[in-house]
Amino acid sequence: MDNLPTQELEALRYIQYECRDAIGYITLNRPDKRNALSADMVTELKLAFSAAEDDETCKVIVLRAAGEVFCAGADLAYIQELQGFGYTDNLADSTHLMQLFHQIYTLNKVVIGQVQGHALAGGCGLATICDFAFTVPEAKFGYTEVKIGFLPAIVSVFLLRKIGEARTKQLLLTGDIITADKAAEFGLVNFVVSREELADNVVRFARRLCTENSGQSMELTKEMLARIPEMPLEDSLLYAAQMNAEARGSQDCRRGIAAFLNKEKISWE
The missing domain is CATH 1.10.12 (Lyase 2-enoyl-coa Hydratase; Chain  A, domain 2)
Incomplete structure (x- = not known):
């Protein structure tokens, strides 16, 4: 890895960070687990975004993922672990994810999501909290928390701002999984492009922001x-x-x- 300012960042297991041509790339790197979120992965994402924000060579950030799935939401093993949590532990864990979403939303650099596969539950929140998002036609999106008795609580704050009350209710209360085209229609993502063109389109867009703005x-x-x-x-x-x-x-x-x-x-x- 390049441009990692601390030993803590050099020890990342689930996230990769590098900067090339003024674009900082943060990559979810648990393809064997469909890049599912755990407490450790959220910690590493927070570290990587802080590194990108502090990196003077980085002007625009791209959030992407390895493998076929962008992010499948919470890790199954972690969900099982949560069953033993009390309120205090659950609040600390929820605050941990909230801090990541707030960090991305308020980061002083533009964040572009490069969504090469399905983005579900917390993974959908991660994709749609980005300032811009590119995706492929095959990708599916959805906030499925209500289907397992959970709440799409944190993302609701940002979705209400991004797409309004009516569409937020439709997505969060049904828990329906939608296509990439429907996600674009709703305003969750900005651009739907072919898988072969995804990376090049993201780079061209990021470079345009770097040079023109x-x-x-x-x-x-x-x-x-x-x-x-x-x-x-x-x-x-x-x-x-x-x-x-x-x-x-x-x-x-x-x-x-x-x-x-x-x-x-x-x-x-």
């Missing part, structure tokens, strides 16, 4: 989009105006406007 501007825009829904109308407008004013004084804005006025092509790498 200011990293600072994308960071602040992502921050605004996370914070504004929580605010009353007047507060959100004041916050937006303040962010606008601060951005105008930034080095990136001055550079971008100068290039625009001089009709010069600008590369943000």
Whole structure:
């Protein structure tokens, strides 16, 4: 592995991280377990996202997976282990996953999901918490928790923001598994492309963000989009105006406007 800043990251077992051409790749690497989530895997994902966020050579992050399945949700052995948990342990475990989803949602770099196979339950949440998601026509998506007496609790917070109440209810209350095309129609993913073209499409999209967009501007825009829904109308407008004013004084804005006025092509790498 490259670009791993600490011994802790160098010891990752279930996740791989590397950065190439300003794109940081975080790879789920438990293909024999269909990349199912366990407490250890969530810990490693948190470490990898922190590493990518701190990596000065990384501008955009791609979350992908090894094998045929993107992520099948919680690991069966781990689900069995949870049967012996009390409330305190269950709250700690739920908070662990919540922290990962919040970390991805508020990360200061754009996260692109490269979903090469089925994404179910917590795995579907992981795929759809990304800022953008590419998938293949064969992939299936679904939040199946209600079918086993569980709750799709944490992902509901983000889904309500992303796709609205009606579609969130349809997905979470039925637990239905849907096609990639339906996931795109609902707004869970952005692009459906052939398996052969998936990786190339993701790289081209990531490279376009790296070269055509200011990293600072994308960071602040992502921050605004996370914070504004929580605010009353007047507060959100004041916050937006303040962010606008601060951005105008930034080095990136001055550079971008100068290039625009001089009709010069600008590369943000």
